[in-house]
Amino acid sequence: MNPEGPVLVGVDGSAAAVQAARLAAREAEMRRRPLRIVHAFVWPALQAPMALAPAVPPEGEVERYTREIVDEAARAAADEAPQIEIATQVVDGAATVVLLAEARSAALVVLGDHGFGPISGALIGSVASQVATHADGPVLVARGDCDRSGPVIVGVDGSELSAQAVEFAAEAADLRGTELLAVHTWTHPPSIGPGDMQPLVYDAAALRAEEEAVLAESVAGVRERHPDLTVRQLSVQGRATKVLTEESARGQLLVVGARGRGGFTGLLLGSVSNALLYRSQCPLVVIRPPRH
Secondary structure (H helix, E strand, O other), X not given: OOOOOOEEEEOOOOHHHHXXXXXXXXXXXXXXXXXXXXXXXXOOOOOOOOOOOOOOOXXXXXXXXXXXXXXXXHHHHHHHOOOXXXXXXXXXXXXXXXXXXHHOOOOEEEEEOOOXXXXXXXXXXXXXXXXXXXXXXXXXXXXXXXXXXXXXXXXEOOOHHHHHHHHHHXXXXXXXXXXXXXXXXXXXXOOOOOOOOOOOOOOHHHHHXXXXXXXXXXXXXXXXXXXXXXXXXXXXXXXXXXXXXXXXXXXXXXXXXXXXXXXXXXXXXXXXXXXXXXXXXXXXXXEOOOOX
């Protein structure tokens, strides 16, 4: 990740990728960063003898086709944000590998939620899922209605990545001129460590107060760093995925950490962030820890 780098969008010629290019253009305009549009291309493996394979276009036609993919995305981006600087490139290589390499020098990676792949009806594309799992830095997936107004919503759980998500969301809300809604959920007293049993009896009022304190502490410094930003807090007893999915129907952006305080440290993407890749009803940002 490079905060001074471009906003990077991966495209593949699908309608979802064009929507992602428009969303990326708005992000680049707000952040005053250039936009870099990349299409990764590898010749598909043919699962049949050449004599039985369908006719394939000559090399010149392939080049023209791949250039048209990035050119179409560039036109959509320019329509959305005419003043931004736009660069396009077709890169040889598998999409996930190329985008993860490109992400190291980007301020933000933007992807469509699905594209042209082996399972065209999939709710989330494998490239978007893999990049969100492994990228060095934040990944924005163009889910749901990308033109909606409403607050920027951030999922809060008191973890280190959650704190990074809160700061990213506060900046995003500031840039958009909208409010920040910080959402914290709980279901029962958390375990202290692996193998610990949760108490069968507990003080519900005390638990609520403790969890509300986690939320308040998580956003305590936001108003100082963003004095003009309106910050609302929502503390709910319930499952994080369900609550955040419901709230995303009323937001223009949802921000979550890749994993939270309840996840296994070996997991690169937690259960909540992974589920929201499939269920969020607005564009979703997954905050990943930078690699050292």
